Amino acid sequence: MTDFSLNLNEDQLQIQKWVHDFAEGVIRPVAEEWDEREEFPWPVVEEAAQIGLYGVDFLLNAMGDPTGLTLPVAIEELFWGDAGIGMAIMGSALAAAGIAGNGTPEQVMEWAPQCYGTADNVMLGAFCVSEPDAGSDVSSLRTRAVYNEAKDEWTLNGTKAWITNGGIADVHVVVASVDAELKSKGQASFIVPPNTPGLSMGQKYKKHGIRASHTSEVVLDDVKVPGSCLLGGKEKLDAKLARARENVSTGKQPAMATFEATRPAVGAQALGVARAAYEYSLDYAKERVAFGRPIIMNQAIAFKLANMATEIDASRLLIWRAAWLAKNGQFKNGEGSMSKWKASETAVRVTEEAIQILGGYGYTREYPVERWHRDAKIHTIFEGTSEIQQLVISRAISGLRIE
Numbered sequence: 273m274t275d276f277s278l279n280l281n282e283d284q285l286q287i288q289k290w291v292h293d294f295a296e297g298v299i300r301p302v303a304e305e306w307d308e309r310e311e312f313p314w315p316v317v318e319e320a321a322q323i324g325l326y327g328v329d330f331l332l333n334a335m336g337d338p339t340g341l342t343l344p345v346a347i348e349e350l351f352w353g354d355a356g357i358g359m360a361i362m363g364s365a366l367a368a369a370g371i372a373g374n375g376t377p378e379q380v381m382e383w384a385p386q387c388y389g390t391a392d393n394v395m396l397g398a399f400c401v402s403e404p405d406a407g408s409d410v411s412s413l414r415t416r417a418v419y420n421e422a423k424d425e426w427t428l429n430g431t432k433a434w435i436t437n438g439g440i441a442d443v444h445v446v447v448a449s450v451d452a453e454l455k456s457k458g459q460a461s462f463i464v465p466p467n468t469p470g471l472s473m474g475q476k477y478k479k480h481g482i483r484a485s486h487t488s489e490v491v492l493d494d495v496k497v498p499g500s501c502l503l504g505g506k507e508k509l510d511a512k513l514a515r516a517r518e519n520v521s522t523g524k525q526p527a528m529a530t531f532e533a534t535r536p537a538v539g540a541q542a543l544g545v546a547r548a549a550y551e552y553s554l555d556y557a558k559e560r561v562a563f564g565r566p567i568i569m570n571q572a573i574a575f576k577l578a579n580m581a582t583e584i585d586a587s588r589l590l591i592w593r594a595a596w597l598a599k600n601g602q603f604k605n606g607e608g609s610m611s612k613w614k615a616s617e618t619a620v621r622v623t624e625e626a627i628q629i630l631g632g633y634g635y636t637r638e639y640p641v642e643r644w645h646r647d648a649k650i651h652t653i654f655e656g657t658s659e660i661q662q663l664v665i666s667r668a669i670s671g672l673r674i675e
């Protein structure tokens with residue numbers, strides 16, 4: 273067990289600076305362009321791969337840090353640069369986390385690297401859970417996986433909605449129902465390897481924010497994968513299904529286990545956006561003169577900034593605590609959800625206040641704060657909405673099945 277400390281170690285300080293320099297020098301100058309284009313920013317992701325920021329080694333090293341803080345620290349800097357491009361760089365991590373959370377060591381070794389490829393051949397991963405009729409309610413997934421014992425082969429059918437990197441990814445991790453009666457206890461995760469026939473991209477969504485990140489439907493039409501693509505293996509699945517049929521607790525569900533572990537990281541994404549808007553509006557408030565004095569000299573503006581700074585620090589403390597707990601203990605009171613909820617709501621409020629501080633300029637696309645406001649909002653929706661985070665927390669603190 274590692275002690276919790278607010279002092280970053282040498283490695284973490286180096287990584288923080290390294291990611292910050294990339295965010296400032298490479299991401300920020302092109303953030304507006306990729307937001308307008310609403311396309312996946314391949315050249316930026318390729319540059320990130322060249323320096324090792326986009327790659328399975330970076331992710332595994334960061335995730336292997338015993339304090340848990342390296343990943344949120346790096347993500348905060350990345351998303352300070354831009355959230356859309358940040359998601360393009362981080363999107364594959366969700367697939368890799370799904371594999372790491374549910375796969376055997378051999379499956380992790382085989383498939384996690386393929387979610388990234390190499391510096392010269394960048395590949396992408398996608399984690400496919402949500403469906404048109406099942407977002408928060410993951411127990412209602414309609415995507416089915418049917419096993420053919422003679423061929424040791426699974427057939428997947430269904431449609432996934434709002435999938436980051438959906439259809440353009442090389443590796444799709446798909447959560448499907450193998451026994452619909454058991455609801456979420458009857459689900460399993462599958463690897464769909466690159467170029468598997470039957471998997472295609474449905475509609476590509478036009479979004480409010482994080483527009484450089486690709487989000488699409490994924491259509492699975494008689495997609496056949498070998499038995500070895502069932503994450504965790506058949507024996508483990510059969511045992512889990514047997515326990516579920518006997519109504520014995522089966523522990524965490526595949527999708528939920530992945531989301532729980534990644535929530536502090538999603539909080540860190542929101543934190544990066546909030547900090548960007550806070551820093552920008554603080555500088556602006558010192559420069560902008562109205563009624564003969566800088567607008568920050570009015571308490572109405574200074575207090576907004578004081579509030580923004582405090583909420584940002586509170587969010588970071590919750591994120592670091594959750595990240596540390598995830599490595600060195602376990603969540604007792606929904607601490608992962610607390611961190612994600614607090615940081616994402618903070619990002620929405622802070623970016624809105626930033627627009628207010630910039631006044632008319634803040635509302636135009638000439639200044640970045642309106643983009644940050646649009647980018648902030650997604651964090652209250654994906655990987656569990658704010659309402660679902662509150663559900664998780666209230667169940668954890670009460671021990672009751674709050675609905």
Ligand SMILES: Cc1cc2nc3c(=O)[nH]c(=O)nc-3n(C[C@H](O)[C@H](O)[C@H](O)COP(=O)(O)OP(=O)(O)OC[C@H]3O[C@@H](n4cnc5c(N)ncnc54)[C@H](O)[C@@H]3O)c2cc1C
Nearest residue numbers: 399400401402406407408434435436487654655656657659
């Ligand atoms: C840009 C983007 C990227 C995404 N990327 C991925 C991805 O890579 N992989 C993936 O699997 N999914 C992804 N998603 C899907 C995302 O996780 C879902 O949109 C999210 O979980 C919410 O589900 P929903 O949209 O069906 O909303 P719903 O579940 O329909 O919720 C609608 C509203 O009702 C509220 N609500 C629902 N149930 C309750 C309840 N029990 N109590 C209180 N309030 C409730 C919600 O909080 C929300 O406000 C992405 C979504 C977006 C927009």
